[in-house]
Amino acid sequence: MISVDEARDLVLALAHPPSPEDVAVQDALGRALIAPAIAGLTQPPFDASAMDGYALRSADLPGPLTVIGTAAAGVPYPGDTPPGSAIRIFTGAPVPAGYDRVVMQEIVTREGDHITVADAGHNLNIRLMGNDFSEGTPFLPPRPLRASDLGLIAAMNVARLRVARRPRVAVLAGGDELVLPGETPAAGQIISSNDIAIAALAREAGADVTVLPLARDTEDSLRDRFAQAEGCDLIVTIGGASVGDHDLIGKVSADLGMQRSFYKLAMRPGKPLMAGRMGKAAMLGLPGNPVSAIVCAKLFMQPLLRAMQGLPPGPDLQQGILARDLPPEGDRQHYQRARLLPGEQPRIDPFGDQDSARLWLLAEADALLVRPAHDAARPAGDRVLFLPL
Ligand SMILES: Nc1nc2c(c(=O)[nH]1)N[C@H]1C(S)=C(S)[C@@H](COP(=O)(O)OP(=O)(O)OC[C@H]3O[C@@H](n4cnc5c(N)ncnc54)[C@H](O)[C@@H]3O)O[C@H]1N2
Numbered sequence: 351m352i353s354v355d356e357a358r359d360l361v362l363a364l365a366h367p368p369s370p371e372d373v374a375v376q377d378a379l380g381r382a383l384i385a386p387a388i389a390g391l392t393q394p395p396f397d398a399s400a401m402d403g404y405a406l407r408s409a410d411l412p413g414p415l416t417v418i419g420t421a422a423a424g425v426p427y428p429g430d431t432p433p434g435s436a437i438r439i440f441t442g443a444p445v446p447a448g449y450d451r452v453v454m455q456e457i458v459t460r461e462g463d464h465i466t467v468a469d470a471g472h473n474l475n476i477r478l479m480g481n482d483f484s485e486g487t488p489f490l491p492p493r494p495l496r497a498s499d500l501g502l503i504a505a506m507n508v509a510r511l512r513v514a515r516r517p518r519v520a521v522l523a524g525g526d527e528l529v530l531p532g533e534t535p536a537a538g539q540i541i542s543s544n545d546i547a548i549a550a551l552a553r554e555a556g557a558d559v560t561v562l563p564l565a566r567d568t569e570d571s572l573r574d575r576f577a578q579a580e581g582c583d584l585i586v587t588i589g590g591a592s593v594g595d596h597d598l599i600g601k602v603s604a605d606l607g608m609q610r611s612f613y614k615l616a617m618r619p620g621k622p623l624m625a626g627r628m629g630k631a632a633m634l635g636l637p638g639n640p641v642s643a644i645v646c647a648k649l650f651m652q653p654l655l656r657a658m659q660g661l662p663p664g665p666d667l668q669q670g671i672l673a674r675d676l677p678p679e680g681d682r683q684h685y686q687r688a689r690l691l692p693g694e695q696p697r698i699d700p701f702g703d704q705d706s707a708r709l710w711l712l713a714e715a716d717a718l719l720v721r722p723a724h725d726a727a728r729p730a731g732d733r734v735l736f737l738p739l
């Protein structure tokens with residue numbers, strides 16, 4: 351069996367280069383920026399008041415000064431600024447040339463058209479032209495766009511952005527035991543949950559997801575579903591990956607021409623993962639046990655989808671301190687569901703039960719503790735790596 355790192359390299363090698371697409375800045379949340387966005391103007395475009403108050407000359411303080419006009423956001427003061435004068439000014443208004451400071455109205459005494467300022471302090475309360483960014487400054491890719499990025503890009507007067515087209519993902523779950531949430535399972539049946547979790551993980555990584563109708567445990571049904579996945583960038587199957595008589599994914603995908611990159615890796619949970627190429631699409635065959643499917647999706651499917659959008663694949667591991675003694679590890683790299691305990695450095699406490707079918711335990715976990723294959727026994731206090739959930 352290959353190692354997790356070898357498997358990851360083989361999976362990432364299935365990524366095609368990102369396909370460009372232009373979208374409006376309003377629609378770009380979560381999209382992967384793949385070309386620089388260039389600032390179309392300087393921000394602020396003029397020296398701007400940071401307060402509601404009075405614009406004046408420091409040299410004229412403490413006054414009295416004569417108020418000769420007003421400037422508001424969007425309505426500049428058009429006149430001269432002779433010595434001994436001030437203007438009423440509001441936040442966001444251009445500060446006219448000649449004045450070097452704005453004083454907050456709270457510290458100004460006004461009588462008629464005259465003001466005095468007892469103690470103006472040090473703050474000039476002027477946002478200098480260009481202190482945020484200048485025209486021509488590039489906002490650089492690659493990066494997934496956050497809400498605050500969209501605000502910045504809009505302020506740069508960039509209306510449309512070049513992003514990676516969302517990878518199209520088909521999720522293919524199946525098994526005669528499965529019914530949909532809301533249906534009543536017959537004897538021996540359970541609710542199909544993997545397709546829902548895996549589709550959500552794919553969407554979280556930026557994909558455009560189609561969940562195919564549940565397949566039955568027959569070659570015909572699976573062939574039919576693979577045909578429905580035509581045209582997608584990635585086919586993700588769930589279940590049927592192991593060695594049982596009803597585990598048909600390997601056979602049917604091979605019959606349909608899948609070029610396998612690997613099948614099985616030294617990982618727990620997730621041993622029967624398979625990956626390869628089917629025509630133009632990449633294919634990942636996730637194991638059916640729910641926790642195994644989700645862990646494999648986080649470690650392989652999400653990085654592959656990010657790579658298809660030109661993004662750093664991740665996920666990034668963090669360092670923590672082991673909260674309890676652990677026995678030696680077996681021959682597979684083990685991703686243990688664990689709780690994070692507060693401390694100066696996060697302390698990580700793996701659960702005693704690591705059953706790969708128990709979704710409730712996964713819901714209670716904050717992290718996956720990563721234990722390398724053949725890791726020696728470890729005492730509490732050792733440094734370890736974990737993947738935050
Ligand atoms: N003789 C062996 N048996 C098994 C081995 C092995 O090495 N030798 N490996 C075990 C491991 S590890 C895993 S993981 C599973 C993987 O099995 P499959 O990928 O073939 O998955 P299934 O058999 O189809 O299902 C396993 C389990 O998961 C449930 N399941 C499947 N799909 C869904 C779904 N969409 N929603 C919810 N639950 C689902 C299914 O009912 C089974 O309980 O094989 C072990 N066996």
Ligand code: MOO
Binds near residue numbers: 620639
């Ligand atoms: O490796 Mo299986 O994926 O333990 O449950």
